[in-house]
Amino acid sequence: MKPPLAVPARPAQPLRRRSLGAVLSLAIILSGGVVLAQVLQSPPPPLAPALVIAPVVAAPIPVKLDTVTVQRGNIQETVAASGKLQLYKYADAYAQTTGQVKEVLVAVGDTVKANSLLLEISPILQPTKAENNRAQMARMQAELADQRAQFDFAELQFKRQSQLKAQNATREDAFESSRMNVSSARARVDAIDAQIRQLEATLKIEEDSRKQTQVAAPISGTVVTLNVRDGQMVSAAQPASPLMRIADLSKLTVAARVAENDVTRLRAGMQANFTTPGYPGRHWSGKLRQVIPVAAETSGEQGRQAFYIVLFEVNNVNRELMSGMSTQVQFVVAQAQNALLLPARALGAPDASGFHTVNLLDAQRRPSARKFKIGLRNAREVQVLSSLAEGDQVLVGPMPALALHTAAKPAAAPVAR
Incomplete structure (x- = not known):
């Protein structure tokens, strides 16, 4: 009979783990002890001298001050106001007679001299009337010469008769007849002379009328408006309609609107400076000439503030400024x-x-x-x-x-x- 097979015994696992843990714990304790012994055997550090400890002061927070x-x-x-440039010196040319414009000799922007011809008008009245009057003048002057010759002869006859009468060598009726002839001849001379003077006045009027057909420039300057053209009929009965306007642009007027609470501070002669948008950065100046004492139209109504027009002039020799430009004005009240x-x-x-x-x-x-x-x-x-x-x-x-x-x-x- 065979003996039973022997079964190998398993190692005791828990026992080994407990042994390993115990070994590790013992090693840690021994290491800690060595370190503690070294620390206890180390000499203590020397005492440091006392330190002066100052409190920490915060730096001032920078503040940016304006x-x-x-x-x-x-x-x-100054007193501020707005305004506009206006013409300072100008004159209008009108028709002095009724007729048709022959030719306009100028255009807007042209420079003209005083009394220079601007246009000519053909009058409605026929020019033959003036010719007839001049012919009549020539005839009457011839009659006057004849009557003066007759007067001289009659006067000579009267002197002779006067001498004869003084000598009682002539009849009384011959003497009276010669005296009457002298008076009659003198009267005819005076009558013809009066007619000639009347005709001269008529001819002068006609000459003036002829000159009125030629419209001349009233002043030297620049043509700024033109309301007539070639062939247009014009009439002297319409004085409210000028044919053209001539202006001297070497000087302009600034018309500024000043509020009622500021206008009382302004006086004639004050300096006035202004600018205009057309010339940025440029300045012009003048002297206050006049404050219009009546409020400007449409201002001061229905409780609104009133404005007054203040005028002053500015030199414009180079013709840089133009009428109608807007301005910003500063009146210098004090400085x-x-x-x-x-x-x-x-x-x-x-x-x-x-x-x-x-x-x-x-x-x-x-x-x-x-x-x-x-x-x-x-x-x-x-x-x-x-x-x-x-x-x-x-x-x-x-x-x-x-x-x-x-x-x-x-x-x-x-x-x-």
Whole structure:
């Protein structure tokens, strides 16, 4: 009988794992002990000297302040207005007789001299009438010469009869007849002479009428309007319709509309400056001539503000400016030279005494309130009359709270410990 087969026994797995864990734990404990012994055996570090510890002071937060500087310069106080350029000197040419225009000798824009011929008109009346009057004048002058010869003869006869009568050598009727002949001849001479003078007056009128057919330039200048053409019928009975207008463009007038609350500040002789959109950057000037004392049309009605027309002239030798151009005018009410100036945006409202208050910054950017008086003022600048000096820095608007705290409080001193 065979013995039973032996079954190999399995190794005890849990026992090995427990043994391995115990070995690792023992190794860690031993390592820790070695490290702890080294630490305990190490000499202690030397004591450091006492340190002065200062509190940390935060750097000032930079604040950008809006400031302006008091400077010297020139200032003008002005009244602003809008206006237009107009003709200063002009004259209209009219028809002095009724007739048909033969030929117009000029055009718009032409330069003409005074009394130069502009156009000629053919009159409706026939020119034969003037010829008849001149022929009649010649005939009457011949009659006058004959009558004067008869008067001279009659006068000679009368002198002879007067001598004979003194000598009682002539009859009384012959003497009276010669005296009557002298008187009659003198009367005929006077009558013909009167007729000649009357005819001369008629001829002068006709000559004037002939001249009226020629329209001449009333002044020297430029033709700016032309209301007639060749062949057009014109009449002297229509004086409201000029044939053309001649203007002297070497000088123009600026007509500015000024509001009623500003016009009372204007006076004749004031300087007036203006610009026009046609010439950007260019400036022209003149002297105020007249303020029209009646409000402009369509202004001041139904409670609206009234405007007044103010006139002044400007030289235009180069003919750059043209009538009808719009203008922006500044009337200089007052001005000061080399004055202390401060930008107007730095100002607030004045107090009851008329003084203004601003924040003035010193070299350390510390603010301090300062009252001062102003003089002239315009939209950009004001004149400083007191309390401020050239170069002063003035804060625009209120002082920011953070900048005020930084400027007013110095940094704390370090503290030693």
